[in-house]
Amino acid sequence: MKSLPPIKPALRARVGLYSIGHPHYWVQFEGLLDRLLGYGQFIERQIEAWAEVSNFGMVDSEEQGHRAGDYFNEHNADLVLCHAATYAMSAFVLPVVQICRKPAIVLNLQPAERMNYARTATGEWLAHCCACCVPEISNAFARAGIAFHVVSGLLGLENQPEGAIAHEKTHAHPDAIAAWKEIEEWVRAAGVVRTLQHGRLGFLGHTYPGMLDMYSDFTMIQAQTGLHVATLEMCDLARLLPTVTTDEKATKLHEVEDTFIISEDSPADPLAKRPKPEQLDWACTVAVAQEKLVREFNLDALAYYYRGAPGNENERLQEAFILGHSLLTARGIPCSGEGDAKTAIAMKICDILGVGGSYSEMVATDFVDQTILMGHDGPFHIAISDQKPILRGMGLYHGKWGRGVSVEAKVKTGPVTTLGVTQTRDGRLKMIVNQGEATGGEILRIGNTMTPIRFAMKPREFMDAWFACGPTHHFAMSVGHNARLFQKVATLLDWPFETVSL
Numbered sequence: 001m002k003s004l005p006p007i008k009p010a011l012r013a014r015v016g017l018y019s020i021g022h023p024h025y026w027v028q029f030e031g032l033l034d035r036l037l038g039y040g041q042f043i044e045r046q047i048e049a050w051a052e053v054s055n056f057g058m059v060d061s062e063e064q065g066h067r068a069g070d071y072f073n074e075h076n077a078d079l080v081l082c083h084a085a086t087y088a089m090s091a092f093v094l095p096v097v098q099i100c101r102k103p104a105i106v107l108n109l110q111p112a113e114r115m116n117y118a119r120t121a122t123g124e125w126l127a128h129c130c131a132c133c134v135p136e137i138s139n140a141f142a143r144a145g146i147a148f149h150v151v152s153g154l155l156g157l158e159n160q161p162e163g164a165i166a167h168e169k170t171h172a173h174p175d176a177i178a179a180w181k182e183i184e185e186w187v188r189a190a191g192v193v194r195t196l197q198h199g200r201l202g203f204l205g206h207t208y209p210g211m212l213d214m215y216s217d218f219t220m221i222q223a224q225t226g227l228h229v230a231t232l233e234m235c236d237l238a239r240l241l242p243t244v245t246t247d248e249k250a251t252k253l254h255e256v257e258d259t260f261i262i263s264e265d266s267p268a269d270p271l272a273k274r275p276k277p278e279q280l281d282w283a284c285t286v287a288v289a290q291e292k293l294v295r296e297f298n299l300d301a302l303a304y305y306y307r308g309a310p311g312n313e314n315e316r317l318q319e320a321f322i323l324g325h326s327l328l329t330a331r332g333i334p335c336s337g338e339g340d341a342k343t344a345i346a347m348k349i350c351d352i353l354g355v356g357g358s359y360s361e362m363v364a365t366d367f368v369d370q371t372i373l374m375g376h377d378g379p380f381h382i383a384i385s386d387q388k389p390i391l392r393g394m395g396l397y398h399g400k401w402g403r404g405v406s407v408e409a410k411v412k413t414g415p416v417t418t419l420g421v422t423q424t425r426d427g428r429l430k431m432i433v434n435q436g437e438a439t440g441g442e443i444l445r446i447g448n449t450m451t452p453i454r455f456a457m458k459p460r461e462f463m464d465a466w467f468a469c470g471p472t473h474h475f476a477m478s479v480g481h482n483a484r485l486f487q488k489v490a491t492l493l494d495w496p497f498e499t500v501s502l
Helices: 023-028 032-047 062-074 090-099 122-126 130-144 174-197 218-225 234-238 246-259 277-296 313-318 321-330 341-352 459-467 483-493
Strands: 013-020 051-059 079-084 104-110 148-154 200-205 228-232 301-305 356-366 371-376 390-394 404-408 414-423 429-438 449-455 474-479 497-501
Touching: 013 032, 013 062, 013 090, 013 174, 023 032, 023 122, 032 051, 032 079, 032 104, 032 174, 051 062, 051 090, 051 174, 062 090, 079 090, 079 130, 079 174, 090 130, 104 130, 104 174, 130 148, 148 174, 174 341, 174 483, 200 234, 200 341, 218 228, 218 341, 218 429, 234 277, 234 313, 246 277, 246 321, 277 321, 277 404, 301 321, 301 341, 321 356, 321 404, 341 356, 341 414, 341 429, 341 474, 356 449, 356 459, 371 459, 371 474, 404 449, 414 449, 414 483, 429 459, 429 483, 459 497, 483 497
Parallel strands: 013 051, 013 079, 079 104, 104 148, 200 228, 200 301, 429 497
Antiparallel strands: 356 371, 356 474, 371 449, 390 404, 414 429, 414 474, 429 449
16 A cells, blocks of 8 residues: 655654774874774764764763763754774763763674784774773663663675775675664664654543543653643534535545545445445545644644534544544554554554554454454554555444444555553553564454454463553554564663563
8 A cells, every 4th residue: 555645754863973982093093083983974874864863973082972962962862872983981981871861872883794814903903893892881881870772783884995904895794784773773763752752642532431441641641752642622623624625525535535445335244334425525524624633733643532422413523533533544643542542652653663553452363263353443554454445334333323434454464563552550651562474364344444463372372471461452553573673662761561472
Protein backbone atom coordinates (compact mmCIF):
# COMPACT_ATOMS: atom_id res chain seq x y z
CA MET A 1 0.00 0.00 0.00
CA LYS A 2 1.16 3.54 -0.72
CA SER A 3 1.57 5.87 2.24
CA LEU A 4 -0.60 8.96 2.56
CA PRO A 5 1.17 12.30 3.21
CA PRO A 6 1.46 13.06 6.95
CA ILE A 7 -0.52 15.89 8.47
CA LYS A 8 2.28 16.59 10.98
CA PRO A 9 5.66 15.08 10.08
CA ALA A 10 7.63 13.63 12.98
CA LEU A 11 10.42 15.77 14.39
CA ARG A 12 14.03 14.88 13.69
CA ALA A 13 16.26 14.31 16.67
CA ARG A 14 18.95 16.84 17.53
CA VAL A 15 22.21 14.99 17.99
CA GLY A 16 25.37 16.35 19.54
CA LEU A 17 28.63 14.84 18.28
CA TYR A 18 32.21 15.28 19.43
CA SER A 19 35.51 13.48 18.94
CA ILE A 20 38.12 12.94 21.65
CA GLY A 21 41.89 12.71 21.62
CA HIS A 22 45.14 13.51 23.45
CA PRO A 23 46.62 16.98 22.76
CA HIS A 24 50.23 15.72 22.93
CA TYR A 25 49.58 13.61 19.83
CA TRP A 26 48.92 16.61 17.58
CA VAL A 27 52.44 17.99 17.92
CA GLN A 28 54.06 14.57 17.89
CA PHE A 29 52.34 13.16 14.79
CA GLU A 30 51.68 15.52 11.92
CA GLY A 31 48.31 15.11 10.20
CA LEU A 32 46.77 12.92 12.89
CA LEU A 33 44.37 15.58 14.18
CA ASP A 34 43.03 16.37 10.70
CA ARG A 35 42.66 12.68 9.95
CA LEU A 36 40.62 12.04 13.11
CA LEU A 37 38.48 15.14 12.53
CA GLY A 38 37.80 13.76 9.05
CA TYR A 39 36.49 10.55 10.61
CA GLY A 40 34.22 12.66 12.79
CA GLN A 41 32.91 14.53 9.75
CA PHE A 42 32.13 11.19 8.10
CA ILE A 43 30.09 10.19 11.17
CA GLU A 44 28.31 13.56 11.02
CA ARG A 45 27.32 13.04 7.37
CA GLN A 46 26.00 9.57 8.11
CA ILE A 47 23.84 10.72 11.01
CA GLU A 48 22.43 13.65 9.03
CA ALA A 49 20.28 11.10 7.19
CA TRP A 50 18.21 10.73 10.38
CA ALA A 51 18.80 13.82 12.51
CA GLU A 52 20.05 17.38 12.86
CA VAL A 53 23.71 17.18 13.92
CA SER A 54 25.74 19.68 15.93
CA ASN A 55 29.40 18.62 15.62
CA PHE A 56 31.59 20.32 18.23
CA GLY A 57 34.77 18.82 16.83
CA MET A 58 37.69 17.70 18.97
CA VAL A 59 37.58 17.62 22.78
CA ASP A 60 41.16 17.24 24.01
CA SER A 61 41.10 18.98 27.41
CA GLU A 62 38.86 19.47 30.42
CA GLU A 63 38.22 23.05 29.27
CA GLN A 64 37.06 21.81 25.87
CA GLY A 65 34.83 19.30 27.62
CA HIS A 66 33.09 22.12 29.49
CA ARG A 67 32.69 24.11 26.27
CA ALA A 68 31.25 21.07 24.47
CA GLY A 69 28.68 20.50 27.23
CA ASP A 70 27.53 24.12 26.98
CA TYR A 71 27.51 23.89 23.17
CA PHE A 72 25.20 20.88 23.19
CA ASN A 73 22.86 22.58 25.67
CA GLU A 74 22.75 25.65 23.44
CA HIS A 75 21.82 23.42 20.49
CA ASN A 76 19.13 21.54 22.48
CA ALA A 77 20.69 18.13 21.85
CA ASP A 78 18.48 15.11 22.53
CA LEU A 79 21.37 12.64 22.35
CA VAL A 80 25.14 13.13 22.62
CA LEU A 81 27.57 10.88 20.75
CA CYS A 82 31.19 10.64 21.86
CA HIS A 83 33.43 9.51 18.99
CA ALA A 84 36.39 7.76 20.58
CA ALA A 85 38.78 8.79 17.81
CA THR A 86 41.96 7.77 19.65
CA TYR A 87 43.12 7.50 23.23
CA ALA A 88 41.88 10.37 25.41
CA MET A 89 41.70 10.91 29.17
CA SER A 90 38.34 10.37 30.77
CA ALA A 91 38.73 13.70 32.55
CA PHE A 92 38.16 15.35 29.15
CA VAL A 93 34.91 13.50 28.58
CA LEU A 94 33.13 13.52 31.93
CA PRO A 95 32.44 17.30 31.95
CA VAL A 96 30.54 17.01 28.66
CA VAL A 97 27.89 14.69 30.08
CA GLN A 98 27.83 16.38 33.48
CA ILE A 99 26.91 19.69 31.86
CA CYS A 100 24.69 18.32 29.07
CA ARG A 101 22.64 15.70 30.88
CA LYS A 102 21.29 13.95 27.84
CA PRO A 103 21.71 10.26 26.96
CA ALA A 104 25.34 9.47 26.16
CA ILE A 105 26.49 7.04 23.48
CA VAL A 106 30.18 6.19 23.05
CA LEU A 107 31.15 5.27 19.49
CA ASN A 108 33.99 2.75 19.48
CA LEU A 109 34.44 2.57 15.71
CA GLN A 110 37.79 1.40 14.36
CA PRO A 111 38.65 2.69 10.87
CA ALA A 112 40.28 -0.50 9.52
CA GLU A 113 39.30 -4.13 9.89
CA ARG A 114 42.89 -4.70 11.01
CA MET A 115 46.13 -2.73 10.95
CA ASN A 116 48.89 -3.33 8.45
CA TYR A 117 51.18 -4.84 11.04
CA ALA A 118 54.33 -4.74 8.95
CA ARG A 119 54.09 -1.04 8.07
CA THR A 120 52.26 0.52 11.01
CA ALA A 121 54.25 3.00 13.10
CA THR A 122 53.08 4.68 16.30
CA GLY A 123 51.23 7.55 14.62
CA GLU A 124 49.31 5.14 12.40
CA TRP A 125 48.47 2.93 15.38
CA LEU A 126 47.02 5.89 17.26
CA ALA A 127 44.45 6.35 14.47
CA HIS A 128 43.17 2.84 15.24
CA CYS A 129 43.40 2.58 19.03
CA CYS A 130 39.92 4.02 19.65
CA ALA A 131 38.94 1.18 22.01
CA CYS A 132 41.83 1.92 24.37
CA CYS A 133 40.07 4.69 26.30
CA VAL A 134 36.52 3.28 26.27
CA PRO A 135 36.93 1.20 29.46
CA GLU A 136 38.32 4.26 31.23
CA ILE A 137 35.40 6.40 30.06
CA SER A 138 32.93 3.68 31.04
CA ASN A 139 34.43 3.52 34.53
CA ALA A 140 34.20 7.29 34.96
CA PHE A 141 30.59 7.37 33.77
CA ALA A 142 29.59 4.48 36.01
CA ARG A 143 31.19 6.00 39.11
CA ALA A 144 29.62 9.39 38.33
CA GLY A 145 26.16 7.86 37.92
CA ILE A 146 25.98 8.70 34.21
CA ALA A 147 23.85 6.33 32.11
CA PHE A 148 25.65 5.46 28.89
CA HIS A 149 25.79 2.95 26.04
CA VAL A 150 28.65 1.85 23.81
CA VAL A 151 28.45 0.96 20.11
CA SER A 152 31.49 -1.03 18.93
CA GLY A 153 32.44 -2.04 15.41
CA LEU A 154 33.95 -0.63 12.26
CA LEU A 155 33.74 2.98 11.08
CA GLY A 156 32.39 1.90 7.69
CA LEU A 157 34.11 4.33 5.33
CA GLU A 158 32.88 4.10 1.76
CA ASN A 159 36.20 5.12 0.21
CA GLN A 160 39.80 4.35 1.03
CA PRO A 161 41.38 7.53 2.47
CA GLU A 162 44.41 8.91 0.68
CA GLY A 163 47.60 7.69 2.32
CA ALA A 164 45.90 5.00 4.44
CA ILE A 165 48.09 1.90 4.70
CA ALA A 166 45.39 -0.42 6.11
CA HIS A 167 42.09 -1.39 4.48
CA GLU A 168 39.63 1.29 5.64
CA LYS A 169 36.90 0.86 3.03
CA THR A 170 34.70 -1.20 5.34
CA HIS A 171 31.12 -0.03 4.69
CA ALA A 172 30.08 -3.53 3.54
CA HIS A 173 31.73 -5.33 6.45
CA PRO A 174 29.23 -7.00 8.84
CA ASP A 175 30.78 -5.26 11.83
CA ALA A 176 30.28 -1.87 10.18
CA ILE A 177 26.72 -2.68 9.09
CA ALA A 178 25.78 -3.88 12.58
CA ALA A 179 27.35 -0.87 14.29
CA TRP A 180 25.59 1.63 12.02
CA LYS A 181 22.28 -0.15 12.42
CA GLU A 182 22.60 0.31 16.16
CA ILE A 183 23.59 3.96 15.80
CA GLU A 184 20.62 4.54 13.51
CA GLU A 185 18.32 2.92 16.08
CA TRP A 186 19.57 5.21 18.85
CA VAL A 187 19.16 8.31 16.68
CA ARG A 188 15.68 7.33 15.48
CA ALA A 189 14.68 6.49 19.06
CA ALA A 190 15.77 9.98 20.10
CA GLY A 191 13.51 11.35 17.36
CA VAL A 192 10.60 9.52 18.96
CA VAL A 193 11.33 11.11 22.33
CA ARG A 194 11.60 14.58 20.79
CA THR A 195 8.35 14.19 18.86
CA LEU A 196 6.48 13.02 21.95
CA GLN A 197 7.91 15.83 24.08
CA HIS A 198 6.56 18.40 21.63
CA GLY A 199 3.30 16.58 20.89
CA ARG A 200 -0.38 16.81 21.83
CA LEU A 201 -2.59 13.81 22.49
CA GLY A 202 -6.29 14.49 22.06
CA PHE A 203 -8.67 12.68 24.41
CA LEU A 204 -12.18 12.81 22.96
CA GLY A 205 -15.05 11.61 25.11
CA HIS A 206 -14.13 9.07 27.77
CA THR A 207 -12.73 5.60 28.33
CA TYR A 208 -14.95 2.60 27.59
CA PRO A 209 -16.68 2.02 30.97
CA GLY A 210 -15.28 -0.88 32.94
CA MET A 211 -12.03 -1.39 31.04
CA LEU A 212 -9.74 -0.96 34.03
CA ASP A 213 -6.57 -1.50 31.99
CA MET A 214 -7.42 1.58 29.89
CA TYR A 215 -7.60 4.14 32.68
CA SER A 216 -4.62 6.48 32.91
CA ASP A 217 -3.63 9.64 34.72
CA PHE A 218 -3.13 12.49 32.25
CA THR A 219 -0.47 14.07 34.47
CA MET A 220 1.39 10.75 34.51
CA ILE A 221 1.26 10.61 30.71
CA GLN A 222 2.71 14.09 30.33
CA ALA A 223 5.31 13.48 33.05
CA GLN A 224 6.57 10.29 31.42
CA THR A 225 6.24 11.13 27.71
CA GLY A 226 6.09 14.92 27.42
CA LEU A 227 2.79 14.67 25.53
CA HIS A 228 0.23 17.28 26.50
CA VAL A 229 -3.23 15.73 26.78
CA ALA A 230 -5.88 17.97 25.23
CA THR A 231 -9.30 17.07 26.65
CA LEU A 232 -11.92 17.31 23.91
CA GLU A 233 -15.72 17.11 23.89
CA MET A 234 -18.02 15.69 21.24
CA CYS A 235 -19.37 19.21 20.74
CA ASP A 236 -15.88 20.27 19.62
CA LEU A 237 -16.33 17.92 16.69
CA ALA A 238 -20.04 18.54 16.23
CA ARG A 239 -19.59 22.30 15.78
CA LEU A 240 -17.20 21.60 12.85
CA LEU A 241 -19.78 19.59 10.89
CA PRO A 242 -21.61 22.67 9.48
CA THR A 243 -18.28 23.96 8.15
CA VAL A 244 -17.82 20.92 5.86
CA THR A 245 -18.36 22.02 2.26
CA THR A 246 -19.69 19.98 -0.63
CA ASP A 247 -16.29 20.19 -2.34
CA GLU A 248 -14.46 18.98 0.80
CA LYS A 249 -16.83 16.05 1.09
CA ALA A 250 -16.41 15.16 -2.59
CA THR A 251 -12.62 15.28 -2.23
CA LYS A 252 -12.80 13.00 0.80
CA LEU A 253 -15.04 10.54 -1.06
CA HIS A 254 -12.51 10.44 -3.91
CA GLU A 255 -9.75 9.74 -1.36
CA VAL A 256 -11.84 6.94 0.13
CA GLU A 257 -12.54 5.35 -3.25
CA ASP A 258 -8.84 5.56 -4.10
CA THR A 259 -7.79 4.02 -0.78
CA PHE A 260 -10.44 1.37 -0.10
CA ILE A 261 -12.38 -1.37 -1.86
CA ILE A 262 -16.09 -0.73 -1.37
CA SER A 263 -17.43 -4.13 -0.37
CA GLU A 264 -20.41 -6.14 -1.45
CA ASP A 265 -22.44 -7.97 1.19
CA SER A 266 -20.39 -10.33 3.35
CA PRO A 267 -20.91 -13.99 2.47
CA ALA A 268 -20.65 -14.90 6.16
CA ASP A 269 -22.10 -12.16 8.35
CA PRO A 270 -25.59 -10.68 7.78
CA LEU A 271 -24.51 -7.62 9.75
CA ALA A 272 -21.79 -6.80 7.19
CA LYS A 273 -23.32 -5.29 4.05
CA ARG A 274 -22.29 -3.16 1.12
CA PRO A 275 -22.08 0.40 2.50
CA LYS A 276 -25.17 2.41 1.66
CA PRO A 277 -24.63 5.70 -0.19
CA GLU A 278 -25.95 7.62 2.79
CA GLN A 279 -23.52 5.80 5.10
CA LEU A 280 -20.57 6.72 2.90
CA ASP A 281 -21.78 10.31 2.59
CA TRP A 282 -22.07 10.66 6.35
CA ALA A 283 -18.74 8.93 7.01
CA CYS A 284 -16.99 11.28 4.56
CA THR A 285 -18.66 14.33 6.13
CA VAL A 286 -17.49 13.28 9.57
CA ALA A 287 -14.01 12.41 8.23
CA VAL A 288 -13.58 15.98 6.96
CA ALA A 289 -14.67 17.31 10.36
CA GLN A 290 -12.29 14.91 12.12
CA GLU A 291 -9.35 16.25 10.12
CA LYS A 292 -10.43 19.82 10.91
CA LEU A 293 -10.51 18.91 14.61
CA VAL A 294 -6.97 17.55 14.42
CA ARG A 295 -5.72 20.69 12.72
CA GLU A 296 -7.56 23.09 15.03
CA PHE A 297 -6.21 21.48 18.20
CA ASN A 298 -2.80 20.73 16.64
CA LEU A 299 -3.04 17.05 17.59
CA ASP A 300 -0.38 14.39 17.09
CA ALA A 301 -2.55 11.46 18.22
CA LEU A 302 -6.08 10.83 19.46
CA ALA A 303 -7.82 8.50 21.89
CA TYR A 304 -11.61 8.50 21.67
CA TYR A 305 -14.85 6.86 22.77
CA TYR A 306 -18.41 8.01 23.33
CA ARG A 307 -21.43 6.45 24.97
CA GLY A 308 -24.50 8.54 25.76
CA ALA A 309 -28.26 8.30 25.76
CA PRO A 310 -29.53 5.98 23.00
CA GLY A 311 -30.35 7.70 19.74
CA ASN A 312 -28.78 11.08 20.51
CA GLU A 313 -26.91 13.15 17.94
CA ASN A 314 -23.49 12.37 19.35
CA GLU A 315 -24.15 8.65 18.98
CA ARG A 316 -24.88 9.18 15.28
CA LEU A 317 -21.65 11.17 15.05
CA GLN A 318 -19.51 8.44 16.62
CA GLU A 319 -21.04 5.83 14.29
CA ALA A 320 -18.92 7.34 11.49
CA PHE A 321 -15.63 7.52 13.41
CA ILE A 322 -13.82 4.45 12.04
CA LEU A 323 -13.33 5.62 8.45
CA GLY A 324 -12.02 9.07 9.30
CA HIS A 325 -9.83 7.80 12.10
CA SER A 326 -8.30 5.17 9.81
CA LEU A 327 -7.45 7.90 7.31
CA LEU A 328 -5.96 10.04 10.08
CA THR A 329 -3.92 7.08 11.35
CA ALA A 330 -2.54 6.60 7.84
CA ARG A 331 -1.49 10.27 7.82
CA GLY A 332 0.53 10.20 11.02
CA ILE A 333 -2.24 10.96 13.54
CA PRO A 334 -2.86 7.56 15.15
CA CYS A 335 -6.33 7.15 16.58
CA SER A 336 -7.04 4.66 19.35
CA GLY A 337 -10.60 3.59 20.11
CA GLU A 338 -12.28 2.92 23.45
CA GLY A 339 -10.44 5.86 25.00
CA ASP A 340 -7.15 3.97 25.16
CA ALA A 341 -4.53 6.71 25.54
CA LYS A 342 -1.66 4.31 26.23
CA THR A 343 -2.21 2.45 22.96
CA ALA A 344 -2.48 5.77 21.11
CA ILE A 345 1.04 6.45 22.42
CA ALA A 346 2.21 3.00 21.27
CA MET A 347 0.73 3.63 17.82
CA LYS A 348 2.42 7.03 17.68
CA ILE A 349 5.80 5.53 18.52
CA CYS A 350 5.40 3.02 15.70
CA ASP A 351 4.30 5.69 13.23
CA ILE A 352 7.20 8.03 14.07
CA LEU A 353 9.56 5.14 13.32
CA GLY A 354 7.81 4.41 10.02
CA VAL A 355 6.73 0.88 10.94
CA GLY A 356 2.96 1.32 11.02
CA GLY A 357 1.15 1.00 14.32
CA SER A 358 -2.32 -0.46 13.86
CA TYR A 359 -4.86 -0.63 16.71
CA SER A 360 -5.11 -4.29 17.73
CA GLU A 361 -6.19 -6.82 20.32
CA MET A 362 -6.35 -10.61 20.46
CA VAL A 363 -9.26 -11.94 18.40
CA ALA A 364 -9.01 -15.73 18.61
CA THR A 365 -6.49 -18.57 18.38
CA ASP A 366 -6.11 -20.99 15.48
CA PHE A 367 -4.75 -24.13 17.14
CA VAL A 368 -4.54 -25.87 13.77
CA ASP A 369 -2.21 -23.29 12.20
CA GLN A 370 -0.72 -22.44 15.62
CA THR A 371 -1.41 -18.74 15.05
CA ILE A 372 -3.18 -16.02 17.00
CA LEU A 373 -5.55 -13.71 15.15
CA MET A 374 -4.98 -10.07 16.07
CA GLY A 375 -6.94 -7.01 15.01
CA HIS A 376 -9.88 -4.81 15.98
CA ASP A 377 -13.02 -3.17 14.67
CA GLY A 378 -11.40 0.23 14.93
CA PRO A 379 -8.80 2.29 13.07
CA PHE A 380 -6.30 0.49 10.86
CA HIS A 381 -2.93 1.77 9.65
CA ILE A 382 -3.50 1.54 5.90
CA ALA A 383 0.22 1.74 5.04
CA ILE A 384 0.84 -1.78 6.43
CA SER A 385 -2.07 -3.50 4.70
CA ASP A 386 -1.39 -6.48 2.43
CA GLN A 387 -3.76 -4.98 -0.14
CA LYS A 388 -6.45 -2.32 -0.41
CA PRO A 389 -8.54 -2.42 2.78
CA ILE A 390 -12.23 -3.17 2.43
CA LEU A 391 -15.01 -0.86 3.59
CA ARG A 392 -18.07 -2.69 4.91
CA GLY A 393 -21.39 -1.30 6.05
CA MET A 394 -22.16 -2.58 9.54
CA GLY A 395 -25.71 -3.13 10.71
CA LEU A 396 -24.47 -3.21 14.30
CA TYR A 397 -21.17 -2.53 16.06
CA HIS A 398 -20.48 -5.42 18.40
CA GLY A 399 -20.14 -4.39 22.04
CA LYS A 400 -20.88 -0.77 21.16
CA TRP A 401 -23.82 1.27 19.98
CA GLY A 402 -24.92 2.27 16.51
CA ARG A 403 -24.13 1.23 12.96
CA GLY A 404 -22.01 2.61 10.15
CA VAL A 405 -18.95 1.95 7.99
CA SER A 406 -16.07 -0.25 9.18
CA VAL A 407 -12.64 -1.21 7.83
CA GLU A 408 -11.69 -4.81 7.06
CA ALA A 409 -7.98 -5.35 6.43
CA LYS A 410 -5.02 -7.62 7.02
CA VAL A 411 -1.38 -6.74 7.74
CA LYS A 412 1.08 -7.74 5.02
CA THR A 413 2.75 -11.11 5.49
CA GLY A 414 6.21 -11.19 7.01
CA PRO A 415 7.86 -10.10 10.25
CA VAL A 416 5.77 -8.09 12.68
CA THR A 417 6.21 -6.72 16.20
CA THR A 418 3.51 -5.92 18.73
CA LEU A 419 4.08 -2.89 20.95
CA GLY A 420 1.98 -2.58 24.06
CA VAL A 421 2.22 0.26 26.54
CA THR A 422 0.93 -0.71 29.96
CA GLN A 423 1.17 0.72 33.46
CA THR A 424 2.86 -0.86 36.46
CA ARG A 425 1.57 -0.97 40.01
CA ASP A 426 3.82 1.94 40.97
CA GLY A 427 2.48 4.08 38.11
CA ARG A 428 5.27 3.71 35.55
CA LEU A 429 4.55 3.29 31.87
CA LYS A 430 6.08 0.05 30.56
CA MET A 431 6.65 -1.41 27.10
CA ILE A 432 5.73 -5.00 26.34
CA VAL A 433 7.08 -6.05 22.93
CA ASN A 434 6.83 -9.33 21.02
CA GLN A 435 8.08 -10.34 17.58
CA GLY A 436 6.34 -12.79 15.29
CA GLU A 437 5.39 -13.49 11.67
CA ALA A 438 2.17 -12.46 9.92
CA THR A 439 0.99 -15.43 7.87
CA GLY A 440 -1.26 -15.75 4.85
CA GLY A 441 -3.91 -17.56 6.89
CA GLU A 442 -7.66 -17.00 6.64
CA ILE A 443 -9.50 -14.17 8.41
CA LEU A 444 -13.18 -13.43 9.05
CA ARG A 445 -15.25 -11.24 6.70
CA ILE A 446 -17.07 -9.26 9.36
CA GLY A 447 -15.72 -5.74 8.91
CA ASN A 448 -12.82 -6.07 11.34
CA THR A 449 -9.09 -5.77 10.82
CA MET A 450 -7.51 -9.15 11.45
CA THR A 451 -4.12 -10.83 10.91
CA PRO A 452 -2.91 -14.32 11.89
CA ILE A 453 0.40 -14.08 13.75
CA ARG A 454 2.77 -16.96 14.47
CA PHE A 455 5.17 -16.53 17.38
CA ALA A 456 8.29 -18.53 18.24
CA MET A 457 6.38 -20.12 21.12
CA LYS A 458 3.22 -22.17 20.74
CA PRO A 459 0.08 -20.06 21.28
CA ARG A 460 -0.75 -21.67 24.61
CA GLU A 461 2.76 -21.05 25.99
CA PHE A 462 2.99 -17.59 24.45
CA MET A 463 -0.31 -16.40 25.89
CA ASP A 464 0.52 -17.64 29.39
CA ALA A 465 3.90 -15.90 29.34
CA TRP A 466 2.56 -12.69 27.78
CA PHE A 467 -0.39 -12.32 30.13
CA ALA A 468 1.93 -12.75 33.11
CA CYS A 469 3.57 -9.45 32.10
CA GLY A 470 0.39 -7.53 32.97
CA PRO A 471 -0.35 -6.11 29.50
CA THR A 472 -3.34 -4.06 28.43
CA HIS A 473 -5.67 -5.89 26.07
CA HIS A 474 -4.86 -3.45 23.25
CA PHE A 475 -1.51 -2.93 21.50
CA ALA A 476 -0.03 -1.49 18.31
CA MET A 477 0.86 -3.80 15.43
CA SER A 478 4.01 -2.84 13.50
CA VAL A 479 5.75 -4.38 10.49
CA GLY A 480 9.30 -5.66 10.79
CA HIS A 481 11.17 -7.04 13.76
CA ASN A 482 11.53 -3.89 15.85
CA ALA A 483 12.19 -5.11 19.40
CA ARG A 484 15.72 -3.63 19.56
CA LEU A 485 14.48 -0.31 18.21
CA PHE A 486 11.56 -0.17 20.65
CA GLN A 487 13.86 -1.10 23.52
CA LYS A 488 16.04 1.92 22.77
CA VAL A 489 12.96 4.15 22.86
CA ALA A 490 12.04 2.65 26.24
CA THR A 491 15.59 3.25 27.48
CA LEU A 492 15.56 6.92 26.45
CA LEU A 493 12.12 7.37 28.05
CA ASP A 494 13.28 5.53 31.18
CA TRP A 495 10.47 2.97 30.88
CA PRO A 496 10.70 -0.70 31.86
CA PHE A 497 10.83 -3.03 28.87
CA GLU A 498 9.64 -6.64 28.72
CA THR A 499 9.31 -9.30 26.04
CA VAL A 500 8.51 -12.99 25.82
CA SER A 501 8.93 -13.62 22.06
CA LEU A 502 11.91 -12.49 20.00
